[in-house]
Amino acid sequence: MRWITLTILLLPLLSFLLLIGGRKWRSRGLVAGIGVLTSYGAFHLSSYLLMNMIQKKTQVVISMPWLTLSDQVVHLGIKIGALQAVMLVLVSLVSCLVQIYSWGYMRDDERFPVFFAYLGLFTFSMLGLVSSANLLQIYIFWELVGLCSFLLIGYWYYKPEARDAAKKAFIVTRIGDVGFFIAILMIFWKIGSFELDAVSKAVSTGTISGVWVTWIAILILIGAIGKSGQFPLHTWLPDAMEGPTPVSALIHAATMVTAGIYLVAATFPVFLASSYALDIVSYIGGFTAIFAACIALVQTDIKRVLAYSTVSQLGYMMLALGSKGYVEGIFHLVTHGFFKALLFLAAGAVIVSLHHEQDLRKMGGLWKKNRGLAIWFLIGCFALVGLPPFSGFFSKDEILQTVYMDGRIGLFVLALITVFLTAFYVFRLYHLIFAGTSRTEQKNTPVPKVMMVPIAILGLLSTLAGFVQFPKAYFSSFLLQGSKLASLTSEAAPAWIGWVAVLFSLFGVGLATLLYWRGYQPAKPRVGLIGWAHRILEQKFYIDQLYHYVFALPLKGLGYFLIGWDRFVVGGLVRLVGLVPVGLSRIASMLQNGQTQTYALVSLIGFILLVIGVTVGRFFS
């Protein structure tokens, strides 16, 4: 089992090393083949591992010493429990599908091997992240997935927008990372270890308690907020859509952005020990869910709508975790991974068939031109909206139940309203793309077959994945095997919640259809309250502008002030000191008369003679 686990990690790394070495390779088949086969290998072995764990209920543990720190030795380690096994399968599967898709999507790209190399590095780092046994190692891979995200957002380096988005993504997530970093320092300071097991043990035995647990939980949460695009560090995720669409599907929808959720889940005992921390997690999640859904209502870029939708859905997962819904959060993470990857890949197909047009206002009428794509896209929409029997229905329903049972009724109401908003923006999106008639003159390009295969597979998964929890909760019992978290599962929630949620979504779907089924209507000048609200939403609540004026500009101003300070105040000090040895200027003149080497030699020889003289003098004394 240990070798299998190591192979899972090393296969994508191998792909990265091969392809970054072979960045000049011309054969696209070879390049894509290496990428797809290695990630498929990782997927195959991960599924084997998962199956094995389901049957035998074992864990895989590997550990080796890495760094000696005064009296402790820090280990690198792998520990695969139920949660980790599920994540391994999800990550390697989506990675494999996205690489198949990229074969078609990126076919005209000049740096084709580099793209696959980056995807390999990402897959390696993400698999490493979810199999790490200690927090320091999680942090290491956490930064590496961030790096890959940065590299891939900025993949089209010549576009200034891509450059700025990449930089923003790195810096904004790094703000969160520092929170996580401090949490790690604090944990080591308190318990002298980075191991996840040691952390949960320390919490349960009360070694860390009271205010420190809350601090640690909040700091970890800050890291999770950065990575998972939660308010107030969400601003990078929509901009990240400047990267190629396969990247958006893999990194910015299905896997990397869920790392924050994973982190909270992996350190769940710390959160359970602090009710303050749970409160904060819930409120941030619930607020982000409705906040991002509102912005998604008016966006006009196909990928940005999906990006805000991702932010909103990640908010749901946070909300679930904050309401002690460990399984529910993870369950939604998995189903969301499938249907959001599907939606992004299908959106990519739409973009390709429309000559890289991403503006919803210029789309329309695709239902008639590409029926297959329209149906897969529709499946993704149903799953995201949460209509039965698609997977999103089951996972979202469970989240609503958990929130209700946990007793924060205000958040429950917000979550229900978000269900309606989600349904509305999703079907607005759908109708703008597929309904009515085409709003451009250009003819559609056919979508390469190789891109449709992953879409179909994800479509099937989005449809069926819900049945791991229905009619019997197989998924819960697997995730909770041998875990103390089992006791958390509450008694059954009232059945009406599911029905009401479906009603809300149908209402949203209906309203969107009513407004948009004929396609896009050129906007009437909006006035009054509606116009005002519309403008605020279009400007994403002015958060970017706010950060610009509150953080970026003052920093720059301080910088320019310090330039003057450094030059005139600190530099002035120099001139004062410089007045003392006036003779120095004479030495300086030597440099200018071209005879320097002579002087250098003379002074050196003199110096050496002096030292030799003293040395030899010893023999005569």
Add this chain to the structure above:
Amino acid sequence: MKTWMNWLPTIIIFAPLLGLFILLFTPKKKQNLIRVIGIVATLPSLALLLYLFQHFDLGQKDWQWVQNIPWFQFTFAGERGWAFFYHLGVDGISMPLLFMTALISTLTAIASVKIQSRIREYYMLLLLMETSMLGVFFSLNLFLFFIFFEVILVAMYFLIGIWGQIQKERAANLFLLYNGLGSGFLLFAMVLLLMMCNTLEFPDISKMIPLAAKAEPTFTWVIFWSLLIAFAIKLPIFPFHTWMLRVHVQAAPSVVMIHAGILLKIGAYGLLRFHVGWFPEQMKQVSILLITFGLINLFYGAILAFVQKELRQVLAYSSISHMGILLVGIASMQLIGLQGALFQAISHGFIAALFFFLVAILYERTNTTELNELGGLTKSMPYFAGFLLFTGLASLGLPGLSGFISEFLSFLGLFRQHVILGSIASLGLIFAAVYILRAMMKINYGPTPKRFDQLSDLRWTESLPIAVFVAVIIGIGIAPDLIGKSMQMTLQMMLERIGG
């Protein structure tokens, strides 16, 4: 141990001088021969140091590879006298620094083939530099240390003043002014120590200071502070940093490789060897003050690096910021922090040297290092751009590369000493990302200006040294114990003296 083994440190130190003498008799015209001799002359020391490193006894607390010969002495009336020794040896602090010095010296010699004027003199000075830098780290006698320290000063003065940019003379003078001042303080401290302890032998001084401190507290503090100023200038600690900005910008890039890579580390070495080693009690008392100065360095450097318009200025301020991290590591007076500081010395040594290796290439191709004139180099020089980004990432502390280990350990040490200051220092990670990415992306990303469309990418003579740098940076990043274990024993022993 065989007798020639005793001479190994001496051979390592003076091997480059052999090259210097050969160069003396090499005709000036044979430029390529001079370059080859200059490069080859750095190799014996590197090879022998590798051997030394391999046979370094990790468990040993005492000095290793010691050579101690009486040198000269002054006898006074009566029985008192001052004896000076030619005393060399290595321990866990100097071992990794020595290895770094030798490796960077070789790589600098390779990078120096871009120097076009007065090649013979250049290589002679470079080899003299290497000898004296190795001597500084090998010395176990303060007088010997001081001599090597001074030779560095002289050699560096000419290296900056002759082969630099337009304002090279000013930079050289400023360098001399500040470092001369530092030497003055060092000399002052040395004389006082001689008066107090009657010896300049490192092992003896470290034993005598705690006793002397009880008898003469004021006297000890005077020595402590003058040593601190001497090395604060070298490191440099705010507000003594002005000279190194000029040097970074005005000196030839290959000279800066030595300067930023190794010379600044002599400041770190001095703090570790003298302040932590001899004055641990006093260090404990000024710990918070030094941490504060470290934080000032860290943020002052970072914010200024963020607004610079020229790449070498960015790197200069970035060095200030990184030396701030080193300083907080030392000032924490925790074993982990000291380990982090030493890691930072080595890691920053390689990263800074690699940066200036790349700057040399960049300047040769584009004739500019102004950030606003550069852009889109990923297109015309993909390998160069890749390595530049790599170096930037190493510098901002990406895990898996050497910078992460050193920053992590320094902050961990600081955190154990002072939770709030430790948390504040961690914010430096954000600032580092901000200024490094800004500079790197201005060079690599965005549209490519027309005149940079046809630049030639790296030649193999350039990629090979880069590959060595990259290997070392990744190597330390993923297997830190390679060099971490050697420092453990020595640092631990130093801290055990506190309160003992």
